[in-house]
Amino acid sequence: MDEIVGSQVAAGNPADAAAGDADYRAGVVDLLGILAYGGLTAFQRLSDDAATAPTLADQVMTASMAVAQFRHFESVRDHLWTFDVDVLDAMEPFHRPFDDYHKRAQAKIWLETLVSAYVGDGFAADFYREIAAYVDAGTRALVDEVLTTDRQTDYIVGRVRQAIADEPAVGGRLALWGRRLVGEALTQAQQVANERAALTGLLSGTVDRPGMDLAAIARMLTRLVENHALRMERLGLAS
């Protein structure tokens, strides 16, 4: 089964010699499974929280972020078909980490939802993009498309800064929230990395396929932390 699928993939992406590699394929399917389940659960979280938005305009904006996440899920699902993989199967290994993350990082006020969408999802997105540097061009283009959230950024930044201006105390609460999100995300990422060797193999590489050495991984972590601090700063929050 892997043999046949592997050669179909190779035929579909002739430029990517590594695509015939079963480990590589398993890693990409894992990455796509994460993106799909991440999109689906983000949809559910954002649409649930839309109901608690302070104004109808905010509800519409939150709902449109939810819908964007569901579209990402759909794009990834369609891409997984080209690997002959059902999205429900690809997502299965990631139910627990994502469900745990959403349980631990459940917003109690609507502003926390906005910070989650920008800071939490932004951190995750940076990480997925780092992995995507090591996959075939078709998958990489999909990952870039799925992780683009430019349209909502201005809205979130404006809304959070306004809220802090109106009530400075909220800044401390949201700063704590932003730091906690990243902590929870790292905890889950750590567990996923321990359990999914093929996925971490995308980063570390194989004899035939170059990856990151330890020094490169350290640099990547530095980039992730710096970008996180930048996002917190844009919201007017201490990181």
Next chain:
Amino acid sequence: MDEIVGSQVAAGNPADAAAGDADYRAGVVDLLGILAYGGLTAFQRLSDDAATAPTLADQVMTASMAVAQFRHFESVRDHLWTFDVDVLDAMEPFHRPFDDYHKRAQAKIWLETLVSAYVGDGFAADFYREIAAYVDAGTRALVDEVLTTDRQTDYIVGRVRQAIADEPAVGGRLALWGRRLVGEALTQAQQVANERAALTGLLSGTVDRPGMDLAAIARMLTRLVENHALRMERLGLAS
């Protein structure tokens, strides 16, 4: 203000002489406000209920129905701009009836959500289409687009029939639910009709613009009831 907007509309739709009529315009804006708020609240209801779906595949289907409703909201919002009307303003008069409807017709089990989406929304859609027969071609095309739900019908019919086959007692509960939905919808429609003269004016017409007489309205009600019975029958429910 109405003068200027009225003539802009007339210029946009030169074929529709009635579009310069302020009462006509108010009626169309009401219709669009209903469709927009109906789409937005249906999004919220379906996405909330998606979280309670029995399987992940059902959650995905329910979420995709929610997303389709949000797209309808977006289409109507864009169309309202051509009338120089903000969707938030257009929806305002319909908050109470829709919020009341959703409060009274809140699904307690996920299968009721499916019946609501097919039977409740189907009944409402038939009614909106009857009104849309009396509006300009551009608005009518939008209404048709917004009310198309073909893609989800097969899924809902299959899922509900399966559930009744698995547990026949559920058929009685869902039949009751379907009848109740239409009762609640009619209650709200009655109140909207009492309060929004311009909207009912679309149906009843004016000297310059033909509408329905009482006999035609009776025939319309008969059509609505017949279509409702047909939908209940397709689900395997007594109407």
